[in-house]
Amino acid sequence: MHLLVAMRRLRELFRHQDPHPASHAEKLISTAGGFVGILLVLLVSSRVLDFHGAALVVASMGASAVLLFATPHSALSQPWALLGGHLISAAIGVTCAQVLPNPVYAGAVAVALSIGAMHYLRCIHPPGGATALVAVLGGEPVRALGYGFLVTPVLANVIIILIVAVAANYPFPWRRYPHWLSEPKGGQDEKCVIAHSDLVYALSEIDSFIDVSEEDLLRIYHMAVRHTHIPSQADAA
Numbered sequence: 001m002h003l004l005v006a007m008r009r010l011r012e013l014f015r016h017q018d019p020h021p022a023s024h025a026e027k028l029i030s031t032a033g034g035f036v037g038i039l040l041v042l043l044v045s046s047r048v049l050d051f052h053g054a055a056l057v058v059a060s061m062g063a064s065a066v067l068l069f070a071t072p073h074s075a076l077s078q079p080w081a082l083l084g085g086h087l088i089s090a091a092i093g094v095t096c097a098q099v100l101p102n103p104v105y106a107g108a109v110a111v112a113l114s115i116g117a118m119h120y121l122r123c124i125h126p127p128g129g130a131t132a133l134v135a136v137l138g139g140e141p142v143r144a145l146g147y148g149f150l151v152t153p154v155l156a157n158v159i160i161i162l163i164v165a166v167a168a169n170y171p172f173p174w175r176r177y178p179h180w181l182s183e184p185k186g187g188q189d190e191k192c193v194i195a196h197s198d199l200v201y202a203l204s205e206i207d208s209f210i211d212v213s214e215e216d217l218l219r220i221y222h223m224a225v226r227h228t229h230i231p232s233q234a235d236a237a
Contacts, residue, residue, distance in 0.1 A: 029175070033069035033168035037161040038062055044160060045153040049141045054153070056138050060086070060130035061157050067127070068165040072177035076125055077165075079178050081118075083158055085125025089114035090154045093135025094147055107136040 041061045045054035064086070067077040075081065093110040100106035110132040118124045135142060135149055142149055169177035 030069040034065040037065050037164040040160045041157045044156050048153045056134045057153050060127040063127035072169050072175050081123045081125040084123030085118055085128030086131050086154055086158050088117050089128035089132035090135050090150045093132035097136045107133050110136050
């Protein structure tokens, strides 16, 4: 009996629909952008580090590629989050590697401090934690670079993948990257009954990082209001 229930729940899990489905074109654009971005990043990193060190660095950039190309509208994907998240975490990681002799403790402290720093500096970028860890556990090639690790390969990789992300997303108006470059038009004609102060209060009451901007929330609100004003086929008949 319990086995049948478990199998039924497993089937329901795999049948679960994506609450935010994307078109095939959207998925292909994300795939192509990720390929070009990581290819260029890997070429640059392999010239500075050996293949092992390059693979470790590119691993964190691979996570950034998912954010930049699959979720370009996300607050976690924006340029300051990308730049600040990686560079600040890299600086913390190098410092911890030099100050703390035990790499186990140094790695844990580096990631923890990176999370706190990204919170306070408003540049939360999850792959930054991996960059901090690479700065500690990347081996002798990374250790030999010292704080030069921030410039090459980290900063170089960030600039490369940022340029690719802007170029790959720019031709498509619905892919707003960076967020301020191509603000969506339309859906702002209806009177908004939600005051700015009320929205700020609601977000602050959650007391947790929310991966959506205030502009996105208002856009969703306007689209929902506009949809309620569209008569259904039954009403039209």
